[in-house]
Amino acid sequence: MKLKSHVVSKGRAWGEALVSRQAISFLGSVDPISGVIIEKGHELAGISIKNRVLVFPYGKGSTVGSYRIYQLKKNGAAPSAMINIKAEPIVAVGAIIAGIPMVDSLEKNPFEVIRNGDKVLVDGTLGYVEIL
Amino acid sequence: MYLTREEERIYDGEKGTTLQKAMEILVALGDIYNADKLIPIKSAQIAGVSYKTIGDAGLDWISGLEGKVVVPSTLNPAGMDLVRWKEMGISEEFASKQKRIIHTYSQLGIARDCTCTPYYLENSPRYRDNLAWSESSAVSYANSVLGARTNREGGPSALAAALIGSTPRYGYHLDENREPKVLIQVEGGLQDSDYGALGAIVGGMIGDMVPLFRLETKPSLDELKALGAAMAASGAVALYHIENITPEARRYKEPEERITIEYHQIRGFYEDNSDVDIVALGCPHCSTRELIELASLLKDKKVKRELWICTSRAVKTRCRHLVKKIEASGARVFCDTCMVVSPACEGFKAMMVNSGKAHIYIPNLCKLRSVLADTQECVRTVLT
Numbered sequence: 001m002k003l004k005s006h007v008v009s010k011g012r013a014w015g016e017a018l019v020s021r022q023a024i025s026f027l028g029s030v031d032p033i034s035g036v037i038i039e040k041g042h043e044l045a046g047i048s049i050k051n052r053v054l055v056f057p058y059g060k061g062s063t064v065g066s067y068r069i070y071q072l073k074k075n076g077a078a079p080s081a082m083i084n085i086k087a088e089p090i091v092a093v094g095a096i097i098a099g100i101p102m103v104d105s106l107e108k109n110p111f112e113v114i115r116n117g118d119k120v121l122v123d124g125t126l127g128y129v130e131i132l
Numbered sequence: 133m134y135l136t137r138e139e140e141r142i143y144d145g146e147k148g149t150t151l152q153k154a155m156e157i158l159v160a161l162g163d164i165y166n167a168d169k170l171i172p173i174k175s176a177q178i179a180g181v182s183y184k185t186i187g188d189a190g191l192d193w194i195s196g197l198e199g200k201v202v203v204p205s206t207l208n209p210a211g212m213d214l215v216r217w218k219e220m221g222i223s224e225e226f227a228s229k230q231k232r233i234i235h236t237y238s239q240l241g242i243a244r245d246c247t248c249t250p251y252y253l254e255n256s257p258r259y260r261d262n263l264a265w266s267e268s269s270a271v272s273y274a275n276s277v278l279g280a281r282t283n284r285e286g287g288p289s290a291l292a293a294a295l296i297g298s299t300p301r302y303g304y305h306l307d308e309n310r311e312p313k314v315l316i317q318v319e320g321g322l323q324d325s326d327y328g329a330l331g332a333i334v335g336g337m338i339g340d341m342v343p344l345f346r347l348e349t350k351p352s353l354d355e356l357k358a359l360g361a362a363m364a365a366s367g368a369v370a371l372y373h374i375e376n377i378t379p380e381a382r383r384y385k386e387p388e389e390r391i392t393i394e395y396h397q398i399r400g401f402y403e404d405n406s407d408v409d410i411v412a413l414g415c416p417h418c419s420t421r422e423l424i425e426l427a428s429l430l431k432d433k434k435v436k437r438e439l440w441i442c443t444s445r446a447v448k449t450r451c452r453h454l455v456k457k458i459e460a461s462g463a464r465v466f467c468d469t470c471m472v473v474s475p476a477c478e479g480f481k482a483m484m485v486n487s488g489k490a491h492i493y494i495p496n497l498c499k500l501r502s503v504l505a506d507t508q509e510c511v512r513t514v515l516t
Binding site: 086 | 153156157160161163164179180185186187188189190192193286287288289
């Protein structure tokens with residue numbers, strides 16, 4: 001399935017989807033070295049986002065989160081790509097400075113068509129997502 | 133968002149990777165906020181300066197950037213006085229990293245002015261100037277007191293705007309978003325730290341709405357500075373109006389929604405507690421007028437507890453003689469930093485402040501107890 005999306009951060013990458021219906025705060029909720037979600041009570045707690053196509057509604061928290069995303073990339077623990085329902089500045093800017101492909105506003109609700117483990121391609125340059 | 137041909141070329145990488153990334157950031161934000169196009173800015177103020185805030189990751193990213201900013205640009209406060217850091221108890225390791233951050237920004241052509249009060253520097257913004265500023269109290273002052281126009285930028289977005297010379301046209305750059313939506317009627321005669329307390333209360337109530345105040349007293353510029361700073365800290369207020377005081381207040385009709393603040397609510401912020409080991413003033417950074425007042429209060433006196441007074445290096449330089457008088461009392465006038473973003477304050481147990489903003493942030497960011505008092509009480513405390 002190929003879905004048109006709005007471009008947030010350029011680039012092309014694929015990986016296994018990791019889906020969360022909860023917002024993610026990159027400052028405080030993600031361990032910058034391992035990529036493991038450390039926020040107590042989060043539905044992804046204990047799971048690493050490393051190399052996954054991370055699907056979540058939007059980011060939250062401090063603007064320092066943008067630099068945390070960059071740090072994850074430098075540590076080799078970043079997602080390979082990100083899909084949001086609607087991007088907000090912290091994650092959008094973080095994706096851009098880290099060079100992680102990112103899209104939002106898919107033509108179908110990603111939570112209805114992407115499941116954990118699905119092989120997903122994100123093209124942040126042309127603006128589409130392909131579920132392989 | 134519409135881009136000119138020149139802007140498209142930058143977005144496609146024809147002017148190099150740094151400018152391409154900068155344009156990508158502006159385009160992403162423009163899309164998030166449904167901006168129609170980019171508009172030129174008069175100046176930028178860049179956040180993400182204290183090593184305590186951006187860490188090694190931030191330093192790493194900015195170190196990879198090339199080129200020069202194309203508009204006058206300044207920095208937010210750093211984590212230490214760039215000259216007297218040792219006296220603040222800052223470690224060699226922190227100082228070395230902090231100096232590298234400042235050096236890296238200055239390589240990009242950004243002035244080494246590390247302050248939350250860039251409106252005290254040369255070329256203060258004028259009415260209707262479009263800016264890309266990022267420190268919340270400075271944004272509030274520029275929008276509300278000066279009638280300039282800026283959104284509350286993040287570090288990378290302000291930097292991107294400074295490199296390109298433009299910002300997406302959304303938020304407070306548009307007339308319709310500057311209209312007040314709630315009337316705040318305040319009872320009582322306020323002075324000094326009362327304005328910071330008022331800001332702390334109102335910000336928490338209204339979030340990021342634009343308020344119109346109706347006051348019984350006429351605040352000074354320093355009191356306006358304190359009001360805006362506290363509202364931006366307890367809430368996310370980036371613009372406020374005050375009847376008969378601020379430049380844009382008369383353009384708008386009275387909002388329908390109303391809140392009344394009674395004087396006892398403001399008094400409730402104060403506690404009679406002088407069990408503090410440090411008094412810190414200058415959040416936001418002191419103006420010349422505030423230094424004059426402090427010099428007068430400390431004349432021929434000696435402090436018995438730590439008194440730190442924070443200001444910009446430009447104001448300190450301009451007021452060299454006043455600062456000498458102040459420091460003769462044993463007080464320390466530090467530049468480039470403040471008690472909130474510097475790790476230097478973490479060694480103390482309790483701090484007295486005259487700033488609503490500092491009172492909000494100190495317990496969480498510095499892990500010490502905070503007591504709010506007016507300026508005279510702060511000085512009285514430090515002399516006993």
